[in-house]
Amino acid sequence: MIVPKLKTQILLTALLIAVPMTLLAQQGTMSLPARSGSQPAAASAEASDPSQSAPTNYILGPQDQITLYVADAEEMNDKPIRIDMRGDLSLPMAGRVHAAGLTIEQLESEIENRLKKYLTDPDVVVSVTEFRSQPVSVFGAVGKPGVHQLEGRKTLIEVLSLAGGLRDDAGNSIKITRSLEWGPIPLPDAKDDPTGRFSMASLSAKSVLNGSDPRDNIVIRPNDVISVPKADLVYVVGSVHKPGGFPLGQNGSLSTLQVLSLAEGLDKTAAPDKAKIMRQVAGQSNRTEIAVNLKKLMAGKDPDLPLRSDDILFVPNSAAKNAAGRGAEAAIQIITGLTIYGRL
The missing domain is CATH 3.10.560.10 (Outer membrane lipoprotein wza domain like)
Known part of the structure; x- marks a missing residue:
């Protein structure tokens, strides 16, 4: 004969074991709630990818690729479908659907209407996986x-x-x-x-x-x-640390000091008081020369001249201060040509 106290302990132990097992069994057979406007985990992860998501008012077109999720129609789910060049889709049960020109919501509604012959209250979600039509x-x-x-x-x-x-x-x-x-x-x-x-x-x-x-x-x-288009360029050649062409940028202009700064300043051999701007004459092949005293300009004693497209700022070195003849001019042309065409 079992002592009443011991019998009570046995019953409690049995209950503690039986109740969790019953709950586990119920969970194993419990069906998920009916889907309402959601997607399975894989489709949801895909739709949440910013590179693949699209607003519901996105207008579909030829060569876009979509996937479908249809409750109770596994054969239609998560299969890539390309809209053909005529703007059509060929779908199981739904047949041929003209998708081009429809928004995602409109296509979902059209497919749902066609599936009502076969399914009770069909719920369709369309995801665009490749954008090719726009x-x-x-x-x-x-x-x-x-x-x-x-x-x-x-x-x-x-x-x-x-x-x-x-x-x-x-x-x-x-x-x-x-x-x-x-x-x-x-x-x-x-x-x-x-x-x-x-x-x-x-x-x-x-x-x-x-x-x-x-x-x-x-x-x-x-x-x-x-x-x-690329910006027009101005050029700096001669005794500077970084000769070359520099874009005028969205403002469309640079001052002489700004260009000199882009060229990383004068080197130690420069003759700043003998610099000049070489400017193309409109409608002609030759250039006019504008004397620039960079020494005074940098000291704020002369105005900072604005440069135009294709202007060339030439800074001679101290050894070439008096070289104003044709030989110097030819050297400038060679340096200018190398600089300009080297940047193209």
Whole structure:
């Protein structure tokens, strides 16, 4: 006969073992709640990837690639599907669906309507895994020139950011060419090209980046071509530490002292009072010479002269102070030619 106290202890022990085992068994057979607007773990991780996610108002087009998640239709899930050049998809049960021109939400609704013949209250989630239908070309003085995908609505500043931003040698103009299928470029100076197929416009990079006129930050359309020309150059040759060509930048101008600073200053053999600016004469092949006393300029006694595109600042050395003849001029031309063409 079991003592009552011992019997109680045995019963308690049995309960402590049985209850957790029952709960584990229930968890093992418990079905997950019905899906409502969510995706399985793999699809959710993919959709959360910024490089692959898209706003629900993204307009699909040919060559975009999507994946589907459809509750109770495993055969349709997580398989890459490419929109063909006609803008169509071929799907199990749903058949051929014209996807080009639809937003993601519209395509989800269209597929759901078609699946109602086979499924009760179908719930479809579309994820774009490759963007191929909205290319825009960005060339010139940008960090990552090439073809980029808009992946939805993008402004000019956003597209320039996609292309790595403007380089230090970028000029102050941004040129845009757009197919007239998308309408004219909404800028005051936009003009049609001679063929009547494209709209072209140019605007100030400084204005766009500074936000001085928000109207310049236009929405970019698929197949737009954006070019950012390099800045014009000025040149420094002679007795400086770093001779060469230097971009005028987005401001479009540099002063003599600024260029001298970019050239890392005068070397110890320089004759600063004999420097000169060699400037191209408009419509002619020759250059005019402008005397510059760098010694007085650096002391603040002379005005800091602005340099123009293709100006050459020549700083002779002390041994060449009196070399004003043709031999010196020829030497300047040789140095100038080597410097200019060495930078191209």
